[in-house]
Amino acid sequence: MKETGVKSNAVGLETLGILEAKEVLWNLPPAALVEEAIKNAEGYLTDTGALMCDTGKFTGRSPKDRFIVKDERTADTVWWGDINIGFDPEKFDLLQKKMVDFLKDRKLYVRDAYAGAHPDYRLNLRIVNTQAWQNLFCHNMFLRLTPEELASHVPDFTIICVPEFLADPEVDGTRQSNFAIINFTLNTILIGGTGYAGEIKKGIFSVLNYMLPQEKNTLSMHCSANVGQDGDTAIFFGLSGTGKTTLSADPNRGLIGDDEHGWTDDSVFNFEGGCYAKVIDLTQEKEPQIWDAITFPAIVENTRFVPGTRTVDYTNKSVTENTRTAYPIDHIANAVEPSRAGIPQNIFFLTADAFGVLPPVSKLNTSQAMYHFISGYTAKVAGTEVGITEPQTTFSACFGAAFLPLHPTRYAEMLGRKMQESNVNVWLINTGWTGGPYGIGHRMKLSYTRAMITAALQGDLEQVAYTMHPIFQVAIPDSCPNVPADILNPRNTWADKDAYDAKALELAASFIKNFSKYADYASEEILAGAPHAAAIA
Template sequence: MSILDKSTKSNALKSLRDKHIFYNLPPEILIEKTLKLNQGLITESGALAVNTGTYTGRSPKDKFIVKDEITKDTIWWGDVNQPLETEVFENLYRKVISYLENKDVYIRDSYVCASNEYRLNLKIVTETPWQNLFANNLFLRPTKPELENFVPDWEIIVASGFYANPEIDGTRQSNFTIINFKRKKILIGGSAYTGEIKKSVFTILNFILPKERKVLPMHCSANSSAKKDTAIFFGLSGTGKTTLSADPERELIGDDEHGWDDTKIFNFEGGCYAKCVNLTQEKEPQIFNAIKKGTLLENVEFYPGTNKVDYSNTSITENTRAAYPLHFINNAIVPSIGDIPKNIFFLTCDAFGILPPISKLTPGQAMYHFISGYTAKVAGTEAGINEPQATFSACFGEPFLPLHPTEYAEILGNKIKEHNVKVWLINTGWSGGEYIVGERIKLSYTRAMISSVLEGKLENAEYNEDDYFGLAIPSSCPNVPTEILDPRNTWIDKYRYDAIAENLASMFKTNFKKYSEFANAEILKGGPSIKSHSL
C-alpha cells in the first residue's frame, strides 16, 4: 500500500503507520515546519522566503505528455508537447512513490476553476512544506464541509529531491514533469521550482476545457469596474500582465489564468504568482502590500545583515516570485468571476522599439497576433535564458498548449465577433530605438492608455494605419505625449527604424509559417502587410 492509497483524512495523522503524512496543514504550521527544517526564513514584512535550488524557472524541454489512446490523435505533438510511453511513466511513478514512502510528505486538497460547473479537484503531494504552502496559496481552497467528502479528479506528485537517470528512466535529464491524461496524474521530479506545479495544471485545463466543455482557456489577467466592464490582459511573463491588472481603481478577478464560456469569464486559480524584480511600493503598491505573513517568496536576496528584501538584487535570478492568496489583494473579487469582457489587451514587450504603444486590432489581426504571441522574453523566466531576447509564443503561452494554436484562436475570434469585443495591442517595451539605445515606455503612459480605453475616451479618436503591420494607431490619447504614439517619430534614425521594422514584420511572417496550414483566410489576412515608405 503506497502513501497515496492510505487514508488522507486528518485523523490519519494520529496513526503510527501514517506518521510521515501531513494532511491539509494550515499555512502557519507549514511555515513553522519550513523554518525548523532550515528551508526558509521570515522576511521583514512577515513573508516566508525560500530558495528553489538549481531551477529558478521552468524547464520546458523536460515536460512530457504520455501518448495513449486519449492523446495520440489530439495533442499538438512536437517541440512543445513531447510524447512519453506509458511504460516509461509507470516505471518512474513506482520509483517516485517508493522514494517518498519513508519521507515526510505534505498532502493538500485543492481545486481549480472558480465557476463550479468546471471545478476540478486536485490532490497535491509535495516533499517540502513550503511547496505545500504554494499549493495552498495558488489554488482554490475547499471549505471544511467540502473537505469531508473531497474526491480528487487529478493527483499531482512532486518529488523535488528525486532525480531520474535519463539512460534508464527515459527522460532528457534528471528533472521532469510528466502529464498522464488517462491516469489523471502529474509527476514532477528533480526540480523544486513551484512554477512547474502551477503550469502543469494550466496545461491540463488547456486540454480539457476546449475539448470537453467548449471553454476558451486563457493565459491572461482580468479585472472589472463597479459597472462590471471586464477587461482581460494577455501577455507573457514580464510584459506587465499582473502589474496592469492590479489597478486600485478596479476589482481584480485574477492575475494569470482564466476561462471564457458563453456567459462569463472565471479565474482558474485562487492566488497570484507575481514577479518581484524591481518591485517597489510606489510603482506596484497592491503587489508590494500583498507580500506579508502567509506569502511565499522565491529566490530573493536581502540587504546585507538584514531580513529586508532587496527586490533589485537579481544575483540568484531575475525570476523572483511571490505566491499569495488572491484575497491578499484588497480589491479582489470573490468568487473570482466576471462578465463577458468589453476590452482585450495584448501586452507585448517589444525589444526592437517598433510596435506602437497602443493600437486597435481587427478580429483577424487579433487572431493573428494571438497566435503569434510576440514579446521579449525576460531573463530568468525559463532555465537557460540569461538575457532579454525577442520571442514568439503562441497564444501568449505556447509551452502550455496541448492543442494546435489555431484551435484556441478560432474560439477567441468567434467570441470577439459574437460579443463585439474591442482588442488592443499594447507595447510595454521600448521606444526611440532598440532596448540597447531606446527607453522603456513609462508605466504611467501605459496606464493612461489603458484607462482611456476603459473610459471610452478612444471611441471617437482618429486612427492612422502603420506601414508595416496595418495597425490602427490613435492620433492622440489623454495624458500621453502625442509624439510617442507613432513609434517611427521617436527614432532619430528613420532609415534604421524602417530597416528594423521590415525585419520584424518578416520575422512575424517566418514564425507564422508553421501555423499557416491550419489557419483560415481571416487569420492569414491579419498579418503584416509591408508598404513602401518614403522619407
C-alpha cells in the same frame, strides 16, 4: 501509517498505492506548515511574516523535461513537438511505482484544493508533497476548500511532487534526473528531481489548457484580468517584461487574477487562488500592491536577507533573477471574490517592442487579433538574459506556448469566435520603445500607457479618427486623452523616417517567418491578419 490533520471522508491515498508512508499530514493550516518548514530546515521567517525558501538546483521551470504521456487519448489531440514531448505509458507506470516505493517511511504533506473559480468548470485537486513549504505554496496558489467541501472531496487530478526523487534516464525514459510528466488518462502528474514549485502550478495550467477547450468549449488563457465598477471586464496578455502585472493592477478596478483564466459563454474566471509574482528589484513605490501582499503566509523564493536582518533584499540576484513570491489573492485589497466577472469588453495584447516600430496603441480587427495572438510577440533587450547584447524578437504562441497541449490555432480560432459573439475590442499596446530602437529611442512613459488603456476602457477611442499603419495594417488613433498626439504614430517619432521604414519591414518579416510554422494549420481569416505582404516583397 500515521495520519493527522483534516482529510476527506471519500477517498485517501490508497488509490495511489501509498500505504506505507511514515506519517501523512493532511491539509495542515498555513501556520502549521510554516512551523513544519522551519523545523525541517526548509526556510526562514522574514520580518513581514513571509516564509523564505530556496528551490535548489532549479530556479525556474525546465521545459525540455516536461512530458505528456502519449496514449490513445492524447496521440491525435496533443500538438506534439519540442513543447509537448511524448512519454511512454508503460514507462510512466513504472516510474510512478518507483516514486511510491521511494515514499515509504517518509513524512508526506497532502493538500486538497481545486482550480477554477466557476462551479461549472472547477477541477478538484490532490497534491502529495514531501516538503512542507511546497504544500504551503499549493495552499496559497490554488483555490481553498470549505470544511464542507473537504469532507466529500474526490480529486479529479493528482500531483505527486518529490524533489528528492531522481530519475535514471536510461531506465525511466526521462531526459535527465528531473522531470514533470502529465498523464491525461490516469489524471496524474509526476514531478521529481526539482524543487521549483512553479512546475506544480504550470502543470495544472497545462491540464486546463487541454481539457477546457475540448470538453467545455471554454478558452483557457495565460493572462491577467480585472473588472471596473460598472462590471466591464478587461483581459491583459503579455510576456515577461511587457507590464502585464503592473498594468492590470489598477486601484480603480477589481483584480480577477494575475495569470490564468478561462472565458466561458457568460464569464471570465480565475483558475487560481493566489498570485505568483516576480520580485527582483521590487520596491514599495513601484509595486505597492505586491509589496504589501508579502505577509504571512506568503512565500518568497530564492531571495536573500539584508545582512544582519530578516529583511528581504529584493535587489539580490546571487541565486537567480527569477526571484518570486506566492501569496493568496485576498492579500490584494481590491481582489474580487469569487474571482470571476462577465465576458470581456476589452482585450489588451501587451508588447515591449525594443525596435520602436509598433504604435503605442492600436486597434485590431478579428483577423489581426487571431494572428497577433498566435504570434505572441515581444522583444528582449540587453541585460534581460545572459548573452543578450542587443534587442531580440521573441514569439510565444498565445502568450504562453510552453503550456499549450493543443495546437495554437485551436485557441486562436476560439478567440476569434468569442470576439465576434461578444463584440469585444482588441488593442495592441506597445510598452516598449519610441523615437527609435533600443539604444537610440526611449521607453514609452508608463503614465502615457496607463492613459491609453484608460481611454480604451472608458470608450474614449470609439469616436476618434484612425490612421492605418502601412505595413502592419493596424488602426492607429489620431488622438487620445492625456497623450501627446505626436507620439501615437511611431513613424513620426523617428528623426530618420527611412530608417523607421526599414526597421518596420524587418520586424514584419520576422513576424511572417515565425508564423510560417503555423501557416498550414491556420484559416484564411487568421492569415489575413498578417503584415501587408506587398510591403515585404
